[in-house]
Amino acid sequence: MTDQGRLSVALAQIDPALGDRGRNLERHRQWVKQAAEAGASLLVFPELSLTGYFLKDLVPDSAIQLESKEMRDLAALSTQLDVVLGAVIESPDHRYFNASLYFSRGELLHVHRKVYLPTYGMFDEQRYFAPGDRFRSFATPFGRVGILVCEDIWHLSSAYILSLEGVDMIICPSSSPGRGVTTDERLGTAESYALVCRTYAQFLTMFFLYCNRVGFEDGANFWGGSMVIGPNGDIIAQHQDADEALVLATLDLGDVRRERLANPLLRDERLELTINELRRVSHERTRKPF
Amino acid sequence: MSAPASLSEPVFPPLAINPELVRGILVGFIQNEVRKVGFERVVLGLSGGVDSSLVATLASQALGPKNVLGVIMPYRLSDPKSRLDALEVVKQLSIEPLEIEISAQVDAYFERFPDADQRRRGNKMARERMTVLYDQSWARQALVIGTSNKTELLLGYGTIYGDMASAINPIGDLYKTQVWQLADAVDVPTAIVQKAPSADLWAGQSDETELGFQYRLIDQLLYYLVERRYSVEELKRQGFDEAFISEIMDRVRENQYKRRLPVIAKLSSRTIDRDFRYPRDWGH
Numbered sequence: 267m268t269d270q271g272r273l274s275v276a277l278a279q280i281d282p283a284l285g286d287r288g289r290n291l292e293r294h295r296q297w298v299k300q301a302a303e304a305g306a307s308l309l310v311f312p313e314l315s316l317t318g319y320f321l322k323d324l325v326p327d328s329a330i331q332l333e334s335k336e337m338r339d340l341a342a343l344s345t346q347l348d349v350v351l352g353a354v355i356e357s358p359d360h361r362y363f364n365a366s367l368y369f370s371r372g373e374l375l376h377v378h379r380k381v382y383l384p385t386y387g388m389f390d391e392q393r394y395f396a397p398g399d400r401f402r403s404f405a406t407p408f409g410r411v412g413i414l415v416c417e418d419i420w421h422l423s424s425a426y427i428l429s430l431e432g433v434d435m436i437i438c439p440s441s442s443p444g445r446g447v448t449t450d451e452r453l454g455t456a457e458s459y460a461l462v463c464r465t466y467a468q469f470l471t472m473f474f475l476y477c478n479r480v481g482f483e484d485g486a487n488f489w490g491g492s493m494v495i496g497p498n499g500d501i502i503a504q505h506q507d508a509d510e511a512l513v514l515a516t517l518d519l520g521d522v523r524r525e526r527l528a529n530p531l532l533r534d535e536r537l538e539l540t541i542n543e544l545r546r547v548s549h550e551r552t553r554k555p556f
Numbered sequence: 557m558s559a560p561a562s563l564s565e566p567v568f569p570p571l572a573i574n575p576e577l578v579r580g581i582l583v584g585f586i587q588n589e590v591r592k593v594g595f596e597r598v599v600l601g602l603s604g605g606v607d608s609s610l611v612a613t614l615a616s617q618a619l620g621p622k623n624v625l626g627v628i629m630p631y632r633l634s635d636p637k638s639r640l641d642a643l644e645v646v647k648q649l650s651i652e653p654l655e656i657e658i659s660a661q662v663d664a665y666f667e668r669f670p671d672a673d674q675r676r677r678g679n680k681m682a683r684e685r686m687t688v689l690y691d692q693s694w695a696r697q698a699l700v701i702g703t704s705n706k707t708e709l710l711l712g713y714g715t716i717y718g719d720m721a722s723a724i725n726p727i728g729d730l731y732k733t734q735v736w737q738l739a740d741a742v743d744v745p746t747a748i749v750q751k752a753p754s755a756d757l758w759a760g761q762s763d764e765t766e767l768g769f770q771y772r773l774i775d776q777l778l779y780y781l782v783e784r785r786y787s788v789e790e791l792k793r794q795g796f797d798e799a800f801i802s803e804i805m806d807r808v809r810e811n812q813y814k815r816r817l818p819v820i821a822k823l824s825s826r827t828i829d830r831d832f833r834y835p836r837d838w839g840h
Binding site for chain 1: 833
């Protein structure tokens with residue numbers, strides 16, 4: 267609940283069935299019910315939570331359109347609490363997007379189409395998806411929010427842009443496969459994500475919700491590790507293990523204001539200078555002879 | 557006996573693993589990939605070596621010992637010690653054993669080809685074992701679980717459609733020296749972890765003698781070559797011998813075909829595995 271500036275959030279660290287939208291929608295309903303009973307006002311599902319991740323040629327079969335009965339079914343999940351979930355969206359001109367949808371009070375409030383589609387190593391997203399072309403924040407009942415999907419956060423500019431739009435919180439739904447086995451207690455990917463998410467929260471003085479999935483697809487494991495991070499970079503709640511879990515946390519929304527008073531990084535940010543310098547860099551790059 | 561020194565020498569640091577982390581992932585992998593396709597049981601060939609002993613242990617932890625069928629398939633020239641080691645693993649894990657000697661069918665076939673060399677006979681034995689496992693797979697409704705490690709797969713040190721055949725393979729991304737670490741950590745009998753690796757196609761056979769190099773050294777080279785993508789020049793600067801580098805690189809390249817499905821002549825616009833691409837776990 268949002269009483270006295272507090273917000274109860276929940277991260278649904280789930281294991282979606284690959285290419286089975288019907289089964290996954292039913293599971294979403296169960297997790298929504300569970301989160302509502304736990305008193306959450308905002309529930310976040312992982313990237314492509316409605317379809318699974320390594321879809322390959324199943325992408326078109328898994329897609330839904332923004333104006334459709336399927337979308338109304340999804341919107342209906344949010345009558346009791348706000349819901350962020352992942353789906354394949356087909357545009358009217360038949361492009362397919364890896365999208366994250368924010369629903370509030372039975373309505374679709376925002377769509378973020380993943381901008382940075384990893385196509386290297388074990389990833390092949392650009393073969394199947396069209397890239398999004400914008401980072402936009404939006405107003406929610408709990409403040410300004412921006413969504414970045416998984417690989418989006420590996421590009422500094424994405425979080426930076428949202429920060430200058432004045433967001434209080436970034437939500438990052440993710441389907442991150444675990445890799446990098448050493449003698450460390452955790453996988454290399456888990457260490458890297460924790461570092462990146464905490465850095466953003468602290469540098470940009472905002473809440474950061476990271477919801478990763480679990481389970482296996484074609485032998486790849488998803489490591490979970492979903493976490494809620496405060497605007498000082500501290501982890502408020504985390505589920506370290508790679509099993510299904512509902513991660514609950516209560517945020518004191520006043521922490522953003524207090525952190526920005528103590529560390530007025532955002533106030534001191536030089537947007538014009540940044541734009542001018544980037545324009546210069548861009549200009550110089552295009553003037554290179556070859 | 558050559559000394560594999562699987563436990564006695566320090567591990568090459570970049571290939572050192574946290575066994576508990578890896579064990580957890582692999583147990584989860586077996587549970588997930590077996591159960592979601594509608595199975596409860598697995599079947600595997602138990603050779604008495606470290607790879608199959610490790611996989612049997614992981615499968616037993618994942619699915620329970622009652623759901624693991626360990627098939628021991630000696631040939632008349634196999635080292636009798638191998639069978640005893642396999643039985644030791646069966647006993648330790650309380651999994652179900654099945655002993656099927658393959659001598660009769662292998663010998664019956666080679667009566668017609670008495671001049672067949674060792675390699676040909678070895679490959680035939682490996683494929684004979686494969687047909688037993690896939691028959692048991694059907695009879696017991698148990699998935700065949702593979703036991704080839706990453707070093708073998710990269711070097712092509714295995715028989716295509718023989719020991720390389722399986723439905724799922726939990727250890728195919730672990731180098732041999734990592735298999736040793738994990739096997740030791742999950743209490744595979746020390747005698748098995750420490751004995752000289754052998755395909756056991758004849759008594760006294762040794763992987764390392766046949767390959768010409770020790771696994772420890774091969775794994776170090778493969779680490780730089782495969783994981784870190786070092787160039788030949790960079791490998792030489794790391795101190796690897798040029799002939800060694802070239803022999804291992806040749807093996808990896810020449811055996812690529814074993815790691816792929818058969819090449820299909822392209823005719824249509826959606827050829828299987830080229831532009832007809834679906835996940836194996838489709839709908840699961």
